[in-house]
Amino acid sequence: MFTPSRRTVLATTAGLLALPCGAARAATPYEDLAPRQRIQFDAGWRFALGHAADVDRDFGWGRDQKTFAKQGQTSIAEPAAADFDDRTWTMVDLPHDWAIDLPFARNDHFIPPSNPEDGDPGAGHGYKAIGRRFPEHSIGWYRKVFTLDKADDDKRLTIEFDGVFRDATVIFNGYILTRHDSGYTPFSVDLSDYIAPDGGPNVLVVRADATMGEGWFYEGAGIYRHVWLVKTARTHIPQWGVWARGETSGRVTVETRIANDSDDAQTLTLVSQIFDGAGKAVAETRAPVTMAPRSETTAIQPAAISGPRLWSLDDPHLYAVRTEVRSGDTLIDVTTTRFGLRDIRFDAKEGFFLNGKNIKIRGTNNHQDHAGVGIAIPDTLHAWRVKQLKDMGANAWRCSHNPPSPAVLDACDRLGVLVIDETRAMTATPDGIAALETMIRRDRNHPAVILWSIGNEETALQGTQRGLKIARDMRRAVKALDPTRPVTAAMNHYQGYGITPALDVMGFNYHERDIEPFRKLYPDMPIIGSETASAVSTRGEYVRDEKKGYVRAYDLDAPSYALTAEKWWTLYNSKPYLAGGLVWTGFDYRGEPTPFNRWPEISSHFGILDTCGFPKDIYWYYQSWWQDRPVLHLLPHWNWEGQEGHDIAVWAYSNLDAVELFVNGKSQGRKTMPRDSHLEWTVSYAPGEISAYAYRNGKVVMKAQRRTAGPVAKIALAAETLAAGEDGTALVLVRAEALDTSGIPVPKADTLVHFGVDGPADLIGVGNGNPTSLESDHAPHRRLFNGLAQAILRVRNGQGRRIMVTAQADRLPMTTMSMALKD
Structure with a gap:
């Protein structure tokens, strides 16, 4: 916060110019120019x-x-x-x-x-x-x-x-x-x-x-x-010094802080020019600014965009305001700030609205951790992780339990994903308030951010009057910097008591049985499931193994406080007054290896995807009910040596009308798919093939199958190039998979694979999603876990355009993959 003696607020409409979208004005580049250099x-x-x-x-x-x-x-x-x-x-x-x-x-x-x-x-x-x-x-x-x-x-x-x-x-x-x-x-x-x-x-x-x-x-x-x-320059726009508040009508208020750290008084002109996503200027406003030596000021400039394009989940359009500080004809400073036009509203009876449209929030919680790199996640990998969940149908991301990397918010803005932004500590100490204010100043221009969270499961505070005092102090700090977004906290006890009066939206961490009693106490307070599910599963495992520390990938297991995926989503989706919920978690992460909180468990089982971003089976459950594209997924694998004649549970995830299962060509019956659920059959195991046919309006729309694989015959490599983010770093994600002689994936392979890289790229990390693996993340080799491993390459700029990756394993032919880099 700035002291009143050094802070002047200027409100002006001087030089206001509204340009209709698509006006015949020459497009002006809005990249930052000298004299500012970042x-x-x-x-x-x-x-x-x-x-x-x-x-x-x-x-x-x-x-x-x-x-x-x-x-x-x-x-x-x-x-x-x-x-x-x-x-x-x-x-x-x-x-x-x-x-x-x-x-x-x-x-x-x-x-x-x-x-x-x-x-x-x-x-x-x-x-x-x-x-x-x-x-x-x-x-x-x-x-x-x-x-x-x-x-x-x-x-x-x-x-x-x-x-x-x-x-x-x-x-x-x-x-x-x-x-x-x-x-x-x-x-x-x-x-x-x-x-x-x-x-x-x-x-x-x-x-x-x-x-x-x-x-x-x-x-x-x-x-x-x-x-x-x-x-x-000594006279400049401080970090996060521009806040562009947009309305769906196209009205924009640009609030700009200017610092004059020189010993001279300054007579300046502040120019704010707004560009649409195509780089066309759509509005401009100018204001005179006079500053004393060693002072700060804040200028407030209204602008208007004609025919505004709103930021939404399906069309996440971003505008940019290019802010110039001029002294006469001299450009003193310039910076660019992205923002979006959108309207949000939480309702205690009808849930959440974006731009007037009722939307069920379907999200995930996520820590900052990935195989091979730990918390040092490159920008483009952050964006890739957001996209994996968006492709699944998720529309929200909770930053658990701290402000995220700016790259996460940038990706959510670009992809159309809602964000709950959370401060790390629930405290009203000077340091705690400063941390909260820093988060808000940094992140308030992001249209994706819809809630400020002031705490998570603060068991010593959330149900107390002391906690209420702290929460009210934090709320005041939030509203002083951003009165446009509601305040929440993720509570796992005492909803309706303690800090509740300081909140705009109640965050429920589990405790679904307490939702109805809470509504009787606070019938006008909206509710969001800030943490839901906490179901546990291990990718590619279908029998619980206490010794190895693996959980079934069927949607059957959850801690005592939690619910399976199907149970929580069925509950939340059936109640319009619940704004939605966010699964714990989108990705596995190191630590918290529930239900096996013991050596050598080193990562969690909560994720819908593992630490590499390889999907678990439950990914397709959510994809079935969180988006509209046809889905059919069959589990488990069909390699059950020694279990011939024994019963095996076969599940299908789909959003189509019905699914019919075949085992080695023999029908096991067609079943109607219940809403928000799955189908299952119990069949006698025999090597060969299981296949499923999904129907819509009586016609086959999709087919899925699982075939019995033989021994590992080769390691297949597949690459996904991730274009450079704003940090200039491009990555290549290499997927290594074990196949038999017929090209069938070998589901239980644990082959040790040695990676080699030739060309303008470096191997920066490896992983396999195994929650008990004690292998090095920075070694040039990794064992497959249930048939898969990942290698992460960082591209070196300006050192050639072709990369060659090799995979070697004992008694297997070397696999070579060559890829050309695109400009």
């Missing part, structure tokens, strides 16, 4: 582990207890010195998660409890050797040396960190410029007064301390999101 600062860092308990192994940090005694003393830590030799440190490009490379550590002190759902605390974080018990693994040092142009001396220079886990100390040329404890909120550092003179080398050092965690799930460690070097 330079990606991800490449060329050096990294080394420090030590949380040994000052000598922590590069002298804290030696002699004089760390904060004097500023500018490079002796505060050895890496801060310009002549420090970091050649033994590891070269890394960001994003980077050092925890992914740490060993797994069994908790030998764990005594199994009587309740199997109360498991080993070490399992919660995926058994990685990090935290207070592992001081040698819990500190990470990052170092980057760079030079600046002489022309930068008079500019405002900032480093923006999108996310560092955790407790980051930033040292620049020997000066400790900031300490930032949260691992989930972005922060920036002003370097302007501390740059090396005469174009000399600048030393930027970040010490990240992941000794203490913020969650109960795998959180990783390190600079795991992007870093940016931003160069602006």
